[in-house]
Amino acid sequence: MKEITSQQQRVLDCIQIYIKKTGFPPTRADICRELGFKSPNSAETHLRALEKKGFISIESGASRGISVINGESQNDSNEYPIIGLVAAGSPTLAQENIEKTISCPESFFDSDFDYFLKVKGLSMKDAGIMEDDLIAVKKTTDVRNGDIVIARMDDEVTVKYFNRKNSKVIELEPANEDFENIVVDLEHEQLHIEGKSVGLLRRN
Amino acid sequence: MKEITSQQQRVLDCIQIYIKKTGFPPTRADICRELGFKSPNSAETHLRALEKKGFISIESGASRGISVINGESQNDSNEYPIIGLVAAGSPTLAQENIEKTISCPESFFDSDFDYFLKVKGLSMKDAGIMEDDLIAVKKTTDVRNGDIVIARMDDEVTVKYFNRKNSKVIELEPANEDFENIVVDLEHEQLHIEGKSVGLLRRN
DNA sequence: AAAAATACTGAATATATGTACAGTATAATA
DNA sequence: TATTATACTGTACATATATTCAGTATTTTT
Structure with a gap:
């Protein structure tokens, strides 16, 4: 698993907290709202980077199709x-x-x-x-x-x-x-x- | 929390299994696919019944906005x-x-x-x-x-x-x-x- | 010095999705 | 007996959402 940048870490944290609070993953627009981005593509590129580095998986075409790959204590942490x-x-x-x-x-x-x-x-x-x-x-x-x-x-x-x-x-x-x-x-x-x-x- | 019917239990199980498997909740169409329904409204009415009885919460307008009200248990320390x-x-x-x-x-x-x-x-x-x-x-x-x-x-x-x-x-x-x-x-x-x-x- | 990765804005679009409406039918309840 | 809840099919549509394309700028790597 490659190195994560600080911004990518922020996005990853955002996803996990969003899931914890709402029960389902955020949309690109949700991430923008939380982190102050103004274009959904900002979230998109971060998501693709996180996917490429193996931190998340993305179900193509599905809304909110983000799943956090967590080796540690992913389920009932x-x-x-x-x-x-x-x-x-x-x-x-x-x-x-x-x-x-x-x-x-x-x-x-x-x-x-x-x-x-x-x-x-x-x-x-x-x-x-x-x-x-x-x-x-x-x-x-x-x-x-x-x-x-x-x-x-x-x-x-x-x-x-x-x-x-x-x-x-x-x-x-x-x-x-x-x-x-x-x-x-x-x-x-x-x-x-x-x-x-x-x-x-x-x-x- | 009111009584749950057997069909509603099937739907609730379906939601939980789907989340466990994919990491995010199902759409109405997903539930239909899993349980063999032919109309998204079949899932919809079950979801509304489950919401009314307090088993799930539904975020209005949000895709996959289903959250199971519940909690498993485990601890250490x-x-x-x-x-x-x-x-x-x-x-x-x-x-x-x-x-x-x-x-x-x-x-x-x-x-x-x-x-x-x-x-x-x-x-x-x-x-x-x-x-x-x-x-x-x-x-x-x-x-x-x-x-x-x-x-x-x-x-x-x-x-x-x-x-x-x-x-x-x-x-x-x-x-x-x-x-x-x-x-x-x-x-x-x-x-x-x-x-x-x-x-x-x-x-x- | 060139290439690639990072970190964004902004606009456009196909489609995924929630949800309303119109029905049918049976069981449970008041 | 009338009413409500359950349990569906089927159609339709507004909008929520993923995703692509076109840019700009900075940093890192080769």
Whole structure:
């Protein structure tokens, strides 16, 4: 296996993190979005280079037909990505927000989980969630009132208490007096539940 | 999670096997090919049923945007004991104080550590340390002002901010208005530093 | 010094793919 | 009994996506 360049490594990391988070590989356009390229061909050429060097395989003609060839611990690796919570901008996967990954047992929290989310701000301070804490996020839309959820409205991602008022209205409640409740009318606004918190990790 | 029908189970199996084999999820047409359906809508309706029942999630508009909600299990690495913070008695490794153990990598926190301490009370609430949180404790007496320490006076163990006033006086400061500072005069009282916090773990 | 690899932008296009619509039929449920 | 869920076939179409072609520029290798 030939040497990998730093840019190619970024692309490879991007692919692996994308798969870990979404469950399926990225398109050329997805890679461009994550890494800031402006032409799909930028991703294409990197992919071909990575294929040539044996890091990935590409199924010709198939959409998202990228498969990472990993000799190490490819299947159930215990590596979980840390994803930065950005107040605005592209939803949570921007490459520059990804710190690194954490190796950790799958049964580490009571429920299994998918990735760590790095917290910005103090809107959940009274729930004991502080800046730079890592929330263990389980990807699910099955959330209940009182759950701490990771919610996305347009391109803004927030962590809040989930509270369904009725079939049309959901309230996202902070745990900090200085912040206001967010009321979402599902008939006029879109709310996407990315997942819920199943644990927290803080490293001093 | 509702009951799954046998046909839906076949589709779910098909998806998982396809991912395992190729590294990416199948299209509707792929599922039809695998299971012998003749219309992509056969796959579509099954997918929607599986989504509705919570077995998969589907990213709208994205090709191969299927993600199986689930998780296998396996783990390795070291065992760390969880020790209850008891009002009387020091947090020793005495068998009777050990509630259970957690498997976790050695380099999990920035510093290495020795055991988990289960928190009682809310005296450190404003530091984001809540009841039943697990503090990763490194056994050491080398602590500095501002460190969160595990301190023992007589038989009482507490978690507080460490603040040395001078050679004879140490203040133990809670992070909660409802609690008072503890001033320790080393000439008249004994203070034993059991260790310091190097991280925190919370399991919802 | 020439060739090849790397690292991109930008535009164009064939096709791969999700998804809606129109049907048919049977079993389960209220 | 009416309604809903399950389980399909078949057609159609907008768009998501891979992929090619034409460039530019820098670095590395031969």
